[in-house]
Amino acid sequence: MSDTPKIRLRGVTKRFGDKLVLDGIDLDVAPQTSMVVIGGSGSGKSVLLKCILGLIAPDSGTIEIDGQDVLRMPHKARDAARARIGMLFQNGALFDSISVAENVAFGLLAQKKATRAEARIRAEEVLAQVGLAASVGDLAPAELSGGMQKRVALARAIAASPDILFFDEPTTGLDPIMGAVIDGLITEQVKRMGSTAIAITHDMASARRIGDRAAMIHKGRIVWEGPAESLMDSGNPMVDQFTHGRRDGPIQMELRR
Amino acid sequence: MNTLLNAVAALGRGALSACEATGRVTLFAVLGLSHILRPPFYGRAFGRAMLEIGYLSLPVVALTAVFTGMVLALQSSTGLSRFAVESAIPSLVVLSITRELGPVLGGLMVAGRVGAAMAAEIGTMRVTDQIDALTTLSTNPLKYLVAPRLLAGIIALPLLVVVADILGVMGGFIIGVAKLGFNPYIYLQNTFNALYAEDVISGLVKASVFGFVITLMGCYHGYHSRGGAQGVGAATTAAVVTSSVLILALDYVLTELFFTK
Incomplete structure (x- = not known):
């Protein structure tokens, strides 16, 4: 593991109107590791990504x-x-006006990394990696089940x-078995490509x-960080309450009674 | 006193937000137009938009034009017969259609058909993260979604209006000959004698502007829609209403520009 983290956030703050969504996030993700971010709905996880x-x-x-500080890079370098x-x-966000294969090949074509014919072949390869037959490539995204859409999106x-x-x-939104299949595909692909990953989830398994x-x-701040295995017995009361899904604890749901 | 101040404050707020909205739309339009000129170009997206705006709008625009021409001939005959100048019917029909009714009614029909569909499609893409997904796949959404539609609107509407002009005159011709007892030759001769190139060209320029306005409003409202199905519904309504009103207002402005000297 090298010294520079792949991704380093320092004091990232974002406000929508009066609402402080991110309140000074500091986070390091080391190269070729996977970071899982948990937290309640509306805690700012998606905004962070x-x-x-x-x-x-x-x-x-x-x-x-x-x-490299991406916020202060010139436009071209930032796009790169x-x-x-x-x-x-x-929810996958597949483009519903084009076929599955065109969806998969979209980034390759946009980055001019492939011709149309090459992109089609590459799309079939990648579909095979997520366990989908090449014939799926000709379907429209709306014709697929939720689990298949997730796989195409992956x-x-x-x-x-x-x-x-x-x-x-x-x-x-997936059943537990399909969830496990998707997780398996994710870890497999991340390991194979040697990628660095950040995943947001509510699903402790x-x-x-x-x-x-x-x-x-929680509330726009990182309140705990540690190894993923220790999520269920972290000793941090907030994490314990969240991972065990307890109603009572340091996190009070803002409900009006 | 307070009521008065409140009223003034509300007026000020309204004026400010109107200025803000105008500024945002203008910026959006300038960005969208600038992407028409800068590569990469999305030929397939442009082709799809042309098909949607031009070809698939043909039936509704054609029907509108035929019936408008027929009604024009019929109505003007009752009016003009009082002064015994029924012979003016062919020229009245052709000038009304080419200068005004072809572009305006065609524009309004297309606004309802295409502007709404465009706002709904882009709005749904927005609320289902598809527009964000485009950005993460190295594609500028303005370039991929907006620019081809704007260009297609600017080109397709004049083409539709050419068809509407011909069919509108044909509608008048049918009524003139079948019902009002015109000789077909004389009807057509009167039609072409009254028509100058600038009548048709001014109508086509109007159509181009309306095509731009319709697609701009469809894209703008769709692109900025928020909050699920309801937001998309609101965007669709806003697109049709704003483009219809703008068509009528700009029609006046353009007529002033072309015909008052």
Whole structure:
């Protein structure tokens, strides 16, 4: 493991109107490791990923990839840095106006890494890696089941062999067996490509399967960080309450009674 | 006193937000247009938009034009017969269609058909993260989604209006000959004698502007839609309403520009 983290966040802050969504996030992800981020709904996990991806500009703080501050790079360099990140969106976000194969090959064609014919062959390879037959490539995304859509979305995220992968709730909405299959595919692909990964999840079984390290966000801050195996017995009362799904504890749900 | 202040404050807020919205739309339009000129170009997206806006709108625009031409001939005959100048019917029909009704009614029909569909499609892409997904796949959404549609609108509407002009005149011709007792030769002769190139060209320029407005509003409202199915519904309504109103308002402005000297 080298000294520079692959991804380094320092004091990342984001505010939407009056609401402070990220309140000074510090996070390091070492190269070729997987970081799992847990936290309640609305704790700012998705916004964090979108900040690193450049979809949302943080109000302050620095985001470094390979030691380079992406927020202060020239446009071209920033686009190049971000082209190396693959993202699996929560609901897949497959383009429904084009076929599955075109979805998978989309990034390759956009980055001009392949001709149309090469991209088609590569799409079939990647579909095979996520356990889908080449014939699936001709279908429209709407014709697939939820589990298959997730697999296609995973295939699209890894098609250009990115060295960083983000997963936003990869197993949400899937049955436990399909969840385990997706987790298996994710760990397999991350290991095979030697990628660095950040995964957001609510699913503790999934978190321990995917992650090397884990961090918990609460109210826009990182409240705990440690090895993913210790999630269930971290000794941190907030993490314990979250991972065991207890109603009472240091985290009070803001409910009106 | 307070009520008065509140009223003034509300007026000010309204004016400010109107200025802000105008600025945002203008910026969006300039960005979208600039992407038409800069590579990479998405030929397939442009082809799809042309098909959607031009070819698939043909039936509705054609029907609108035929019936408008027929009604024009019929209505003007009752009016003009009082002054015994029925012979003016062919020229009245052709000038009304080419200068005004072809572009305006065609534009309104396309706004309802295409503007709504565009806002719904792009809006759904927004709320299902597909637009963010485009960005993560090294594709500029303005370039991929907006620019081809704007260009297709600018090109397809004039083509539709050419068809509408011909069919509108044909509608008038049918009524003129079948119902009002015109000799077919004389009807057509009167039509072409009254028509100058600038009548048709001004109509086509209007159509181009309307095509831009329709696609711009569809893309803009879709692109900025928020909050699930309801947000997409609101975007669709806003796209149709704003483009329809803008078509009518710009029609006046363009007519002033072309015909008052």
